[in-house]
Amino acid sequence: MAPNRSGEYSVQNEQASIEFKRLGAVRPSPTNPRKRFPEADLAELTESVRKHGVVQPLLVRPWPDDDTGLFEIVCGERRFRAANTAGLTEIPVLVRDLNDDEVLHIQIVENLQRKDLHPLEEADGYKVLSDRGHTLEQIAAEVSQTRTYVAQRLKLCALSASTRKLFFDERLNAKTALMIARLPTDLQDKAAKELTAPYVNGEPRTVKAASEHIERTYMLRLDQAPFKTSDAALIPAAGACGPCPKRTGNQPELFEDVRGKEICTDPACFAKKRDAAAAQKRAEAEAVGRTVITGKEAKAVLPHQYSQLQGGMVRLDDTCYDDPKHRSYRKIIGAKGVKAAALLESPYDGKLIDVMPKADLKKALADKGVQARSTGTSNPSQSAELAKKKKADAYRGELFRQVRAKHVGTGLDDFDLKIVAVTFYRRLWNENQKRLCKLYDWGKSAISEADFAKKLDELAADSEALGRLVMDIALVDESVAPTYSMGKPELLEAIARERGIDPGVVRKYVETDMRPKPKEKPAPVTKAPPSSPKPTAKASNAKPAPAKKVAVKKVTAKPPAAKKVAPAKTAAKKVSPAAPFNSAAAKEAWPFPNTGRP
Numbered sequence: 001m002a003p004n005r006s007g008e009y010s011v012q013n014e015q016a017s018i019e020f021k022r023l024g025a026v027r028p029s030p031t032n033p034r035k036r037f038p039e040a041d042l043a044e045l046t047e048s049v050r051k052h053g054v055v056q057p058l059l060v061r062p063w064p065d066d067d068t069g070l071f072e073i074v075c076g077e078r079r080f081r082a083a084n085t086a087g088l089t090e091i092p093v094l095v096r097d098l099n100d101d102e103v104l105h106i107q108i109v110e111n112l113q114r115k116d117l118h119p120l121e122e123a124d125g126y127k128v129l130s131d132r133g134h135t136l137e138q139i140a141a142e143v144s145q146t147r148t149y150v151a152q153r154l155k156l157c158a159l160s161a162s163t164r165k166l167f168f169d170e171r172l173n174a175k176t177a178l179m180i181a182r183l184p185t186d187l188q189d190k191a192a193k194e195l196t197a198p199y200v201n202g203e204p205r206t207v208k209a210a211s212e213h214i215e216r217t218y219m220l221r222l223d224q225a226p227f228k229t230s231d232a233a234l235i236p237a238a239g240a241c242g243p244c245p246k247r248t249g250n251q252p253e254l255f256e257d258v259r260g261k262e263i264c265t266d267p268a269c270f271a272k273k274r275d276a277a278a279a280q281k282r283a284e285a286e287a288v289g290r291t292v293i294t295g296k297e298a299k300a301v302l303p304h305q306y307s308q309l310q311g312g313m314v315r316l317d318d319t320c321y322d323d324p325k326h327r328s329y330r331k332i333i334g335a336k337g338v339k340a341a342a343l344l345e346s347p348y349d350g351k352l353i354d355v356m357p358k359a360d361l362k363k364a365l366a367d368k369g370v371q372a373r374s375t376g377t378s379n380p381s382q383s384a385e386l387a388k389k390k391k392a393d394a395y396r397g398e399l400f401r402q403v404r405a406k407h408v409g410t411g412l413d414d415f416d417l418k419i420v421a422v423t424f425y426r427r428l429w430n431e432n433q434k435r436l437c438k439l440y441d442w443g444k445s446a447i448s449e450a451d452f453a454k455k456l457d458e459l460a461a462d463s464e465a466l467g468r469l470v471m472d473i474a475l476v477d478e479s480v481a482p483t484y485s486m487g488k489p490e491l492l493e494a495i496a497r498e499r500g501i502d503p504g505v506v507r508k509y510v511e512t513d514m515r516p517k518p519k520e521k522p523a524p525v526t527k528a529p530p531s532s533p534k535p536t537a538k539a540s541n542a543k544p545a546p547a548k549k550v551a552v553k554k555v556t557a558k559p560p561a562a563k564k565v566a567p568a569k570t571a572a573k574k575v576s577p578a579a580p581f582n583s584a585a586a587k588e589a590w591p592f593p594n595t596g597r598p
Contacts, residue, residue: 018057020090021071026060026080029072031100032107033125036118036168037078045082054079057092061103071095074103104128105142119174120167123156130154148253155181155254160188171196175207179214182254184266187218199453200422201415211257212426213449220270222247222262226351227277234276238269274350281343281352291342293355298347301355305348314361316341316354322365322372330354333364340364392481395510396489399496399503400479404468406499417466418456424473425452432476439472471495 058076071093073080083091098106108125129139140150156174158181159167167177172192180191191214199205205213222229222241229241241247241264248254249261264270282292293301301311309315316330316338323332330338341356356364365372425433426449433446442455459466478489493503 018092018094021060021093022090023080023084023088025069026058026071026073026091026093027063028077028080029074029103029107031104031128032073032077033121033128034077034107034117035121035124037081042078042081042085045078046085049079049082049086049088054083054088054091057094059106060093060095061098062095064100072103074098074106101132104132109143118168119153119177120156120159120164123153126150126154127157148256151251151253152178157181158185160185163188163192166192166196171204173207176205176210178254179210182265183214183218184268186268191218194450197450199450200418200456202457209426215258215263218265218267219248219258220264220267221260222264225264225270225274226349227273231277234273234280235269238273241273278345278350278352282345285343285352288339290339292345292352293342294345295347298345301344302346302348302353305346309344309355312358313342313344313355314358316356316361320365320370320372323370329356329361329365332368332370333361334368337364337368389481391511394513395507396479396481396492398510399489399492399501399506400475402501402506403475403492403496403499404472406501414460414463414466417463417470418453418460421456421466421470421473422449422453424470425449428473428477435476435479436473439476440469 056076056079058079059074060071060076061074063070063072074096080091104125108122108129126139126143129142130136134142136147136150136154140147143150156167156177159177163172163177163180166172172180172195176195180188180195183191194213194217195210196204199209204210225241227234232240238244243250244264245251246264246266246269247261248258248263248265252261255263255265282294285292301309301313303310314329316333317328319326320329320332338354340360341354344353344355345351346353362372425436428436430446434444437443437445437447440455447455456466456469459469475492475495478492481489496503496506
């Protein structure tokens with residue numbers, strides 16, 4: 001092998017010419033998607049180069065628009081870096097004339113074979129091809145991947161700089177990073193902080209838990225939007241929601257894990273449209289003289305998002321049970337009647353609700369031939385059911401209290417109990433989460449899953465307390481009777497029997513304690529003597545003095561003394577009477593507030 005005219009060496013083979021170029025004449029490519037070179041791997045390669053030299057030649061091309069003899073590395077930058085560190089002065093290369101598209105294709109395909117290639121580096125390579133006009137289908141064909149795979153990799157390029165760092169530092173994986181990349185940039189840092197924060201046992205959320213959190217926190221249902229999603233003029237810069245790329249149905253390859261096509265992934269845009277629509281409706285209502293209830297007044301009328309209206313107001317979309325056809329109030333009073341109603345702006349979702357005071361509504365119904373005994377959401381015929389529910393609540397609450405008192409130990413270790421507790425808590429309805437927080441003095445509102453996990457860590461040293469909490473979560477749903485069902489609390493009664501509590505005895509105590517007190521007849525009123533000379537106006541108009549109430553002694557069955565609970569193996573067979581009924585304790589804790597389904 002002899003030097004050629006330029007003083008470089010070349011070796012001929014059947015396919016191409018391998019030449020030796022000066023190391024200083026070879027430069028890394030600016031389009032190489034590989035940007036990270038782990039020091040440990042590079043040090044190992046450098047040691048190999050010192051001993052054996054560069055065994056596999058680099059693929060290079062003449063540097064575009066340069067006549068100084070420089071070459072661009074198409075493949076082999078790791079070998080180039082190792083040779084430079086090892087102190088070599090020349091390096092074997094394979095020179096080819098390639099255009100920019102061919103260079104990019106080779107670089108990306110070659111790097112895809114590397115096991116340690118980071119998904120972000122792969123995404124950046126696809127982005128370069130996309131910017132040069134390659135379609136999604138073309139890129140997928142060139143790299144032998146599916147369209148969905150390439151689309152999801154490309155979306156990773158939308159990550160903010162701080163979130164990219166978290167991804168490179170392996171605090172996010174490809175799936176959780178994609179969930180964040182789908183969000184607007186101004187929300188990514190917040191979401192990334194939530195997904196990487198300690199969740200259960202000090203570890204971040206699983207992929208499934210992360211997906212549920214993102215969907216619950218940052219995505220909104222368009223089919224429930226308080227504005228017309230087809231109105232492109234509502235926010236001109238945003239346009240209509242139907243063709244918007246932030247609607248999940250328009251990018252199924254990016255949102256294959258999201259349930260539903262009519263989901264908005266831009267909460268800020270959604271809020272702007274909601275506020276704009278509310279402002280339009282307020283202006284239209286005020287222009288025709290309608291009252292609009294907003295702010296603190298609206299909060300007083302609607303204290304909770306799904307609660308009944310307060311202050312004597314009625315929703316016009318509620319059912320009128322005094323109407324034989326059970327139509328809504330809106331249908332009965334008609335469009336003309338609705339124009340006289342007020343508008344309530346919901347403090348929770350901005351929706352405008354047609355409402356009317358009960359007195360005005362009663363008159364409007366009478367004008368339409370409907371005599372209203374009551375104007376509200378409740379059917380008068382349901383009073384008996386409500387009374388039955390109240391008894392059921394008291395019974396379940398007392399049974400729940402006694403079951404808790406009998407809890408002795410647990411068969412699960414602490415970590416298992418934490419997993420079970422978080423899983424159950426996540427599935428609880430909001431009302432049951434509130435009940436649990438009230439029971440443990442964590443506040444009146446439901447706490448977040450992250451805060452709940454912290455509470456579990458505080459109980460980590462007390463296995464029995466942790467076990468009690470898990471059982472409370474499992475049974476709290478049955479501690480209050482459902483609004484539209486009077487089925488038995490089967491699980492609560494089963495565990496009661498297992499722990500030596502007789503549900504029948506508990507029910508008897510509760511219902512006896514809740515019996516209505518007999519009313520006393522008022523004492524006869526003595527009329528003023530007719531000979532009274534000058535009766536005053538006050539005396540002539542005096543009402544009969546109310547009779548003094550006679551105390552009625554309440555007779556309740558004396559509860560039998562509680563027996564010792566039999567061992568676990570025989571507890572189900574020998575059922576002991578219930579513990580004494582603590583009426584005051586039961587009334588203090590139960591029934592919990594029940595707005596909607598518990």
